Amino acid sequence: MENAKGTVFKYGDNVDTDVIIPARYLNSSDPAELAQHCMEDIDTEFVKKVKKGDIIVADKNFGCGSSREHAPIAIKASGVSCVIAETFARIFYRNSINIGLPIMECAEAAKEIKAGDEVEVDFDGGIIKDLTTGKEYKGQAFPPFMQKIIAAQGLVNYINEGQA
Amino acid sequence: MGMTMTQKILAAAAGLDHVEAGQLIEAKLSLVLGNDITSPVAIKEMAKMKTEGVFDKDKIALVPDHFVPNKDIKSAEHCKCVREFAKEHDITNYFEVGQMGIEHALLPEKGLTVAGDVIIGADSHTCTYGALGAFSTGVGSTDMAAGMATGKAWFKVPSAIRFNLTGKPAKHISGKDVILHIIGMIGVDGALYKSMEFTGDGIANLSMDDRFTIANMAIEAGGKNGIFPVDDKTIEYMKEHSDRAYTVYEADADAVYDAEYTIDLSTLESTVSFPHLPENTHTISEIEAMDEIRIDQVVIGSCTNGRIQDLRQAAEILKGKKVAEGMRLIVIPATQAIYLQAMEEGLLKTFIEAGGVVSTPTCGPCLGGYMGILAEGERCVSTTNRNFVGRMGHVTSEIYLASPTLAAASAIAGKIARP
Numbered sequence: 099m100e101n102a103k104g105t106v107f108k109y110g111d112n113v114d115t116d117v118i119i120p121a122r123y124l125n126s127s128d129p130a131e132l133a134q135h136c137m138e139d140i141d142t143e144f145v146k147k148v149k150k151g152d153i154i155v156a157d158k159n160f161g162c163g164s165s166r167e168h169a170p171i172a173i174k175a176s177g178v179s180c181v182i183a184e185t186f187a188r189i190f191y192r193n194s195i196n197i198g199l200p201i202m203e204c205a206e207a208a209k210e211i212k213a214g215d216e217v218e219v220d221f222d223g224g225i226i227k228d229l230t231t232g233k234e235y236k237g238q239a240f241p242p243f244m245q246k247i248i249a250a251q252g253l254v255n256y257i258n259e260g261q262a
Numbered sequence: 263m264g265m266t267m268t269q270k271i272l273a274a275a276a277g278l279d280h281v282e283a284g285q286l287i288e289a290k291l292s293l294v295l296g297n298d299i300t301s302p303v304a305i306k307e308m309a310k311m312k313t314e315g316v317f318d319k320d321k322i323a324l325v326p327d328h329f330v331p332n333k334d335i336k337s338a339e340h341c342k343c344v345r346e347f348a349k350e351h352d353i354t355n356y357f358e359v360g361q362m363g364i365e366h367a368l369l370p371e372k373g374l375t376v377a378g379d380v381i382i383g384a385d386s387h388t389c390t391y392g393a394l395g396a397f398s399t400g401v402g403s404t405d406m407a408a409g410m411a412t413g414k415a416w417f418k419v420p421s422a423i424r425f426n427l428t429g430k431p432a433k434h435i436s437g438k439d440v441i442l443h444i445i446g447m448i449g450v451d452g453a454l455y456k457s458m459e460f461t462g463d464g465i466a467n468l469s470m471d472d473r474f475t476i477a478n479m480a481i482e483a484g485g486k487n488g489i490f491p492v493d494d495k496t497i498e499y500m501k502e503h504s505d506r507a508y509t510v511y512e513a514d515a516d517a518v519y520d521a522e523y524t525i526d527l528s529t530l531e532s533t534v535s536f537p538h539l540p541e542n543t544h545t546i547s548e549i550e551a552m553d554e555i556r557i558d559q560v561v562i563g564s565c566t567n568g569r570i571q572d573l574r575q576a577a578e579i580l581k582g583k584k585v586a587e588g589m590r591l592i593v594i595p596a597t598q599a600i601y602l603q604a605m606e607e608g609l610l611k612t613f614i615e616a617g618g619v620v621s622t623p624t625c626g627p628c629l630g631g632y633m634g635i636l637a638e639g640e641r642c643v644s645t646t647n648r649n650f651v652g653r654m655g656h657v658t659s660e661i662y663l664a665s666p667t668l669a670a671a672s673a674i675a676g677k678i679a680r681p
Contacts, residue, residue, distance in 0.1 A: 112450055112451070112539060114648075114650045114651075116629070116630075116648065116650040116651070116652060116653050117650065117651055117652065120630065120652055121299075121328075121629040121630050121631055121653075122630055122631070124299050124328075124329075124629075124631075125329060125333070125334060125336035125337045125340065126336055127302050127303045127306070127340070139651055139652040139657050140651065158451055159450060159451035159454065159484060162450060162451065162484065163386065163481075163648060163650060164385075164386050164629070164648075165300065165384055165385055165386040165388075165400040165401060165402050166299065166300065166402075167300065167303055167384075167402035167403040167404060168299075168303070170402075171303075185451065185454060187451070187454070187484060188454065188455050188484070188486055189386055189400050189401060189402060189481075192401060192402060192405065193401075193402035193403075193404065193405075196402060196404035196405060197402075197404055241286060243286050243416070252404065253404050253405070253407075253408050254307055254310050254311055254404065254407070254408070257311055257312075257313070257408055257411070257412065258310075258311060258312045
């Protein structure tokens with residue numbers, strides 16, 4: 099899997115799917131349209147500033163609340179290449195794997211990496227490198243089963259490949 | 263090592279004698295659920311799969327309920343997509359306006375969920391059916407698509423936290439107070455990736471509607487599922503609503519739990535979650551010691567608290583009273599059957615005479631869809647399940663989560679008030 103590399107947007111605990119993509123926009127399921135409103139209830143600057151490859155770093159329980167897959171879809175469509183958090187809410191975690199949005203759990207990285215830092219993530223090695231500070235972190239690797247879904251770029255391809 | 267109730271259900275559905283926490287399994291599904299927001303995405307994903315149709319047309323439930331009756335053209339297109347899919351695949355349990363209700367109140371009422379089932383739904387409050395002794399959990403649209411196509415889903419077997427409930431709740435204290443108390447105690451990620459297993463002789467003092475409310479909000483503590491043992495009340499409920507065979511599972515005596523809590527229901531007070539997280543709980547005694555909290559709107563309804571007991575309890579408090587001047591009271595029975603029952607019992611008359619409005623079943627205001635959106639700085643006491651930033655409208659609006667009795671009392675007082 100290709101490395102992710104980009105500038106960090108930093109958020110705190112319990113970023114819920116209602117702020118990732120407010121329900122008032124859920125009358126659409128178009129990724130590009132959803133991306134236009136990504137994070138707007140907690141960060142009106144996000145959509146204006148985000149560039150392809152950028153990385154979200156957050157604390158505990160990222161993606162809690164509603165099961166809306168529109169949340170990881172909006173993040174992915176906005177160009178974000180990876181979300182790093184101390185922990186993820188379980189439905190968001192599952193949805194991200196299923197749609198092919200790379201995520202990684204790492205408490206130390208979540209705590210220390212700052213907004214605006216340049217960060218590179220090596221998924222194969224599970225290594226998060228803060229290029230601004232030069233510090234490296236070891237992320238939580240996915241179990242082999244989930245790695246297969248990720249390698250297939252999502253659950254649909256995984257099933258189509260007859261591995262389910 | 264013994265298994266928890268959840269682990270036993272998952273082991274059976276995976277065709278295994280034994281499972282343990284952390285194990286990845288593939289389980290057969292009893293039911294796959296979707297709504298008008300999540301199903302269109304699932305339908306699009308399913309079209310990409312090299313599969314022939316759905317695994318079982320009787321084991322899929324499609325319930326347009328979030329923005330239904332259609333709130334705008336885009337929502338109407340989503341509903342049309344679900345309707346056409348249901349027709350194309352001859353889905354037995356598709357519920358059109360007129361039959362529909364809020365999904366998690368509707369499915370048990372229609373007898374589609376029973377003890378021992380393994381249910382996934384593309385809606386986070388799918389955990390509600392744990393009240394019946396089923397394993398049920400929320401997933402996203404792609405999982406729903408895979409479930410509809412294959413009849414199976416992968417799960418990581420969860421560990422569990424045990425909540426031993428004892429005693430009998432006081433008057434005006436209901437399932438909502440129990441679950442808000444628990445979320446306040448363990449936090450919004452207190453049960454992350456875990457089962458919340460409820461046990462103890464206090465459960466006999468909780469109605470099925472109380473149990474649905476408690477299981478419904480397991481997700482608000484991060485839980486994978488919430489589950490109750492099957493007792494006489496459960497069996498009576500299932501016999502009344504379903505002709506499906508059910509299977510009763512019990513946790514092993516030597517099952518291992520990550521943590522155990524004992525809660526004496528008789529000590530609970532009316533509990534309110536303050537903005538903007540369900541864990542920000544305060545008891546009514548604590549609130550009475552604060553400056554008064556004036557409110558603009560009260561919502562009584564949702565998959566959490568739109569059942570008949572909820573409406574009866576609210577009506578008991580509102581009977582012969584008027585809501586405060588300027589108060590907007592919105593009451594939403596969760597299903598058509600509940601609506602009709604409330605009408606026959608005169609509850610709707612009570613709400614309307616008190617100055618409230620009564621709506622057709624919809625999730626509408628709970629997620630800021632429609633039917634009660636809040637303006638800048640407005641405050642709402644709501645019997646719904648989430649009080650996140652912007653959940654019900656403007657980002658500066660505030661939601662206070664509470665029981666139907668406290669919501670009704672607050673509508674009369676114009677401020678957060680003791681029932």
